Amino acid sequence: MDNFASVFIDWVERFGLDAALTQFRGTFPDDQIDEWVAEYERLVEGVKIGYPPKILSAPGLKDWYPGPLPHHKRWPAFRAALTRLSDDAMDKLDESTSRIVAHTYSPDTPKYLTKGLVVGYVQSGKTTSFTGVAAKAADIGYKLVIVLSGIHNGLRRQTQERLQTELVDTAGEGAWFPLTDETKDFYEPPATFAAHQGGDRTLLIIAKKQKDVLARLLNWLTKASKTGSLANVPVLVIDDEADQASVETAKINPQIRALLKLLTRGTYIGYTATPFANVLIDPSVPDDLYPETFILNLPEPAGYFGAERIFGRDALEGEYSGPTLDGYDMVREVPDSTVAKIRPVGKGAEVGFVPTVTKELGDALRYFVLATAARRHRGDIDHSTMLVHTGMKTAIHFAYQGPLQKFFKNLAVEVESGDANALRELKSLWDAETKRVPASLFPGLSPVSFDELVDYLPDVLERVKVVVDNFRSRDRLTYSGAEPEVAVAVGGNTLSRGLTLEGLIVSFFVRSANTYDTLLQMGRWFGFRGGYEDLPRIWMTKRLKSDFRHLATVEAEIRLDIARYEQQNLSPREVGVRIRTHPVLNVTAKMGAYRIAYASYGGRRVQTRYFRENDATWLHNNRKAAVELVTTAVAEGVQVDRPAEGTVILRDVDAEQVLDFLNAYNVHEDSPDLDPRLVTAYIGKENRRAQPSLLSWNVALMGEPIVDDEHAVDFGASIRLGTIERSLIEGTGGDRADIKTLMSKDHRVVDMDITPSEARKKSEGALVDLRNASVEHADTGLLLLYPIARDSKPDPANAATRVAMDAVEHVIGMALVFPGNAEDTVRNRYVQVDTSGVDTSEYDEISEALEVDQEPEMS
Missing domain, CATH: 3.40.50.300 (P-loop containing nucleotide triphosphate hydrolases)
Structure with missing residues (x-):
């Protein structure tokens, strides 16, 4: 798929087809746009999460x-x-x-x-x-x-x-x-x-x-x-x-x-x-x-800003993994090294605590004033709110009121006096932020320059007030006055559940939480931002940003499960909704009748996305595991095909060699689907079935033509391939370098007699069926190895949300494609309610009683 097609599909998913057509018609040929529409329709074929509600x-x-x-x-x-x-x-x-x-x-x-x-x-x-x-x-x-x-x-x-x-x-x-x-x-x-x-x-x-x-x-x-x-x-x-x-x-x-x-x-x-x-x-x-x-x-x-729009999420099985899953570039990082200055750490540390207005907090406060002024320039004079949420203790909330009031008072004096340094700092901040999230991303919005908003700053600074809202405060945040509020709300639980913060633009949020539900409910920045979709910003720690991205994936997966269960005519008492777990966060404090859920690898494709880019031993061992697999397989006489320059397929590799590779390959701890213990246990079970499966594997080496020695990887057995490019999601790297998506949908059938272009036209389900219908492939697994350039650069279309990889050596990515819809299951990291002891016989009686159609009495 070309870059412009990805951008078009991103618009469709965010704003709807009509808005995308309006935006692109006239700039691109009609036949090109028709192809993009057809591609989008193919991508969303199958289970949909939309109207009617599932x-x-x-x-x-x-x-x-x-x-x-x-x-x-x-x-x-x-x-x-x-x-x-x-x-x-x-x-x-x-x-x-x-x-x-x-x-x-x-x-x-x-x-x-x-x-x-x-x-x-x-x-x-x-x-x-x-x-x-x-x-x-x-x-x-x-x-x-x-x-x-x-x-x-x-x-x-x-x-x-x-x-x-x-x-x-x-x-x-x-x-x-x-x-x-x-x-x-x-x-x-x-x-x-x-x-x-x-x-x-x-x-x-x-x-x-x-x-x-x-x-x-x-x-x-x-x-x-x-x-x-x-x-x-x-x-x-x-x-x-x-x-x-x-x-x-x-x-x-x-x-x-x-x-x-x-x-x-x-x-x-x-x-x-x-x-x-x-x-x-x-x-x-x-x-x-x-x-x-x-x-x-x-x-x-439509128009809702949720976790997925802001933080992005992982692609789910069978789903298109285009740029729409990266989220907008609205989150700014608060370094862990500064947290102690804005949130007291340790028991009793809140006593006498005086918060520091760090650079990040100062930027957030200045940006709130700038964004409010930009709304005023656009004619939007409604409520404008900023949330400051750093901890639960009320003493912390009250400690913020004085320093924040002093900050705004000083800023007002600087603006009124025309202080050149202050205005230069404000302009630099505004220009940087509007470049990262341009107004042109959103239909109907026009950009606002610093010169256009500067005249509104004095009035905004005169109106801004700092409100502490907790169960001990008397001056609570309300929006019932005659004049629109311009307020910085400092608080805890009273602001983190249900209560709507009107016109919320900026959130400074460093409070930690240890359960999914608590963390999600704290996200007061979720909601509707009509007329200022380009302006919301959130300051938080890197870990919190990662946690919210995980939660966006969990949310999407729950909804997709409900949609699939509906298609199967299952009832709530027959099946428990699965909830993907997290290495650190708990699902909820109220785990009820949960049990570890089980899931099959049958018909699935799983792939690596996280790497330790600075760990030379970790990366070298993965490369060594790949070389040993290829060398051993070729030495034993497997068939070697080269369907395209840069692609090599080893056919009929023995399962034992694949298992040896999986046991030697390092999988990141944040990739539970690829846990070698789970995968190898599943393969072993399939090998031992009465009608065994996965005894034979095809191994695909997915590189590129070699352009220079620096970007070439030797797999042994005289097989040498050029590296591919997989840049990182912005804000990741080091021990958790995140490429998000490794393989393309068409790679699922790279070892079959079908061209990549034809494969891309088919839905994920159709490709599963194609593999299962093939005598040669119905019981054969597919292992794909990708040599990724250590200095992979972002694609220009994703430059705003991606950064270059900076690994100490080339990275070996790995993916697995499993045939069939295996009935045997393996432990996977999900929880769900245990419905095994539920008596559903009463529903048989209800069903019989309702067989006689009755017209309800309407009053």
């Missing part, structure tokens, strides 16, 4: 919900109020919320309890989704909607305000009856539950997940249950941030379960962006909160 659902449930009907009033009113959404976004919200409602039990079913889970993205519009579900549920007869909204007052208040504005106020008098408001959480009302019933209205409660609040709610509903007034009343419970407090807690989890036990007709839907704890709940415990009815993926909305 779902795992219990067997027997029918899509009974017809969608909004003419006489419904809450959903149409809510829809009309969402003027901020485009028509396309609104249609997708309508479709996804209808699909959620359709996979609950119909409210006229005599007795039911739906338990579902909706998986969204951090800061991606989950509140809008569950508000739409609540509107549709009320329109079809639900008389009570309870929203369990996080564990902090700020999030509960923010949710209450949203639902009051978009749900209650829009639907007209008598449609909703709120029992909570912006200032007051749930307290038992003077009137009984029965007294609130009657007419068309639906009760609405937004309650914090706190034991005293839930105790009051339980007490009120228990009284209603004992009097019979709760019987047969359809009740919807929406659990926002469903992985927080709801799972495996001594108090909150039993309270939620007790609430659901009171309901004759109940629907419980959890919403979360970090579902790790939820999908590891023990499904064999009947009254726990495992989402046994459905698990639904909310696709990434």
Whole structure:
């Protein structure tokens, strides 16, 4: 694929096909663009993660919900109020919320309890989704909607305000009856539950997940249950941030379960962006909160900035691995050597701590002012926020307020006085940042020069304020004033879960975490950045950046698994969602009924991507292992083919020689799929099957024609090849040099009678089938060895996100292609819930009961 094709596909995946066509038409010939469109369609052939939303659902449930009907009033009113959404976004919200409602039990079913889970993205519009579900549920007869909204007052208040504005106020008098408001959480009302019933209205409660609040709610509903007034009343419970407090807690989890036990007709839907704890709940415990009815993926909305867009991610099996997976160049590194100056290290170190405004923190603060000024130049006068999150302790947060206020005061004086050095420093920073992330990457954005924004700096500096937001602070961050906020928010947990930071541009984030869910939820920078997509920046440590990239891969893999399971008509109780593990991070603190998952290498291709570029012994041993394999194979008389200059294939190499190579080859510890113990165990099992496989291997040496002696690698047996180029992802190197992608899709069949161009036109699945259908290759493994130039340079198309390799010697990359879809499995580094003890017979009864089609009563 040429560089321009990669750039075109990158645009399609980020902004949609129409935007890409608009951008490229007129610059390139139409027939060239048509070829790129066809290439993109081939690349995405197969399982797609998009609309309609992918779902795992219990067997027997029918899509009974017809969608909004003419006489419904809450959903149409809510829809009309969402003027901020485009028509396309609104249609997708309508479709996804209808699909959620359709996979609950119909409210006229005599007795039911739906338990579902909706998986969204951090800061991606989950509140809008569950508000739409609540509107549709009320329109079809639900008389009570309870929203369990996080564990902090700020999030509960923010949710209450949203639902009051978009749900209650829009639907007209008598449609909703709120029992909570912006200032007051749930307290038992003077009137009984029965007294609130009657007419068309639906009760609405937004309650914090706190034991005293839930105790009051339980007490009120228990009284209603004992009097019979709760019987047969359809009740919807929406659990926002469903992985927080709801799972495996001594108090909150039993309270939620007790609430659901009171309901004759109940629907419980959890919403979360970090579902790790939820999908590891023990499904064999009947009254726990495992989402046994459905698990639904909310696709990434258009214009959303998530972990993948910012940090990039690894390509998944069978997926195109183009530049879109590198992420934008928005992350700036905070050296480990400076962390102690901005976050006290050690027990009790926060006492008397005074933070230093290091170069990196100073750059972040200056850039925040510059970016806010650029937004003002573009006519955007909305809220503008910076997040400073360096630790959990409140003493640290308060320690920052004075130094940050002093920094902005001094900067304001310098700008007002026209200080040449200060202005030169600001201009240099702005020019460097706008070069790394040009506005031209985003449709509709125009670049802003320093000269254009400089006049806005005094006003921004006059308005900027430093707000400490934690559970001890009195001056909390709010956006309800008459004037737009320009605020630097310093805080911890209250800013790291659910609460939306309006207009967040800059994040200075060095707080560590040891679980996936905690780390992802801290990413307040995820969300929508309409009109300033080029401006967000994050300062963090190199390790945190790597962790977030891993989490982006985990997220994508979970969603892909759900999509694949849906195609196989599997239910949540039949299969556990796999979660890829990490060498250091824990998946979640609430591991529930997890077990080590197993996965087959059958039909897969795995490849090295990490190297120790400064470890001469490590690299030399890998080269030595390759030479010994080639020399031994040729000495034993294997067939040697040269299908193209720079490519050599050794055919019918004995499995024992391949195993010897794998045991000698050094694999980086961050490549669990290539752990030699796992791979060799799998090959050994295949060799011992009743109908053995992988006894014979083809070994492909994937080099280039030799251009000079310096860039040539001797494999022994008179085989000498030129090196290939594989540059590094920017910010990596040393002990973890990362090339991301080693092999191309067509390399999967390099030892077969098909040209590379023809192979690239086929989908990954088609290439698997092609290999399995071949008598010669159906049981034959393929090992590929790549001589990588020690000084590999970036391709010009990726120069912004890549750097040159600087290894002490040429690197030997390795990939493996396995035939078939082997039934035997090997241990792989995933966890998933154990569903082996789950009794699914009840679903047979449900399925039979629902065989008779019934039209639900619509109120």
